[in-house]
Amino acid sequence: MSALKLGSFRLSALSDGCFRLDGGSMFGVVPRVLWEGLKPPDERNRIHLGLNCLLAEGEGGRILVEAGLGGKLTPKQEDLYGLERTDHLLSALEGLRLKPEDIDMVILSHLHLDHCGWSTRADGGDRFIPTFPKARYLVQEKEWEAAVSPDIRSRASYDRRHFAALLDEGRLELVSGDAEVAPGVRVRLTGGHTPGHQVVVLESGEERCLFLGDLVPTFAHLRVTWHMGWDLFPLELMRVKEEVLKEAQERGDLLFFTHEDSTPFARLDEKGELCPLGPDADSAAALG
Numbered sequence: 001m002s003a004l005k006l007g008s009f010r011l012s013a014l015s016d017g018c019f020r021l022d023g024g025s026m027f028g029v030v031p032r033v034l035w036e037g038l039k040p041p042d043e044r045n046r047i048h049l050g051l052n053c054l055l056a057e058g059e060g061g062r063i064l065v066e067a068g069l070g071g072k073l074t075p076k077q078e079d080l081y082g083l084e085r086t087d088h089l090l091s092a093l094e095g096l097r098l099k100p101e102d103i104d105m106v107i108l109s110h111l112h113l114d115h116c117g118w119s120t121r122a123d124g125g126d127r128f129i130p131t132f133p134k135a136r137y138l139v140q141e142k143e144w145e146a147a148v149s150p151d152i153r154s155r156a157s158y159d160r161r162h163f164a165a166l167l168d169e170g171r172l173e174l175v176s177g178d179a180e181v182a183p184g185v186r187v188r189l190t191g192g193h194t195p196g197h198q199v200v201v202l203e204s205g206e207e208r209c210l211f212l213g214d215l216v217p218t219f220a221h222l223r224v225t226w227h228m229g230w231d232l233f234p235l236e237l238m239r240v241k242e243e244v245l246k247e248a249q250e251r252g253d254l255l256f257f258t259h260e261d262s263t264p265f266a267r268l269d270e271k272g273e274l275c276p277l278g279p280d281a282d283s284a285a286a287l288g
């Protein structure tokens, strides 16, 4: 786990483990010969990916960005996804001496099943209830609509068990477009990957951190034309990605990568070169 200070925020990366997805689907039309050196596929053509969530503690309370793959997978699905866990999101929180009721807000970049898994948990029977009982859960309105009545292509990417209870229990808060949702915390609607995908911008003084979600899932996806086969609106995604990364580079923003399996934090230097921040992130932040 790595943690660092960003102005008045304390940021902690919380891992929900690692998993594997088909390399071809992660890189769309990019030929395997180009990506396999960076992300070597296993014998089932799957590449190794992180499930990184971000905890931001600041003036607006404790905000969790993203909720991982969750705890509802069957053994067959765990094998399909090559799930590897020493820790998961809730045990990582426990490592910080935090309980689910200590979380004030959960912001979800979108509702694909590997991004909102821990949003709900089984109540002991067949019902699912919000895992973070005191939290408001923020999702873009367009994303909610796409998830509750998914198109034929996206049906397998959404799992209602992860989010239906948020509405039933009155914990869901829908956002339309860009908005400030807490002091220094903004969401920006990007679309591209899904109709209602959003990135999260944390800002304190001159410093900013961007939670990129599936706009740029790993370091390899920093190349503007390298994007996932699942992206519903590729041209829109490329346009927004170029804009977001250009601004991030100019401002020296800290970037957070949800599916990177090395370290989730990095910056781009003046030349646009990637500068990952290792586990020793505290000192890197102090220098930066």
Ligand SMILES: [Zn+2]
Residues within 6 Å of the ligand: 110, 112, 115, 193, 214
């Ligand atoms: Zn996704």
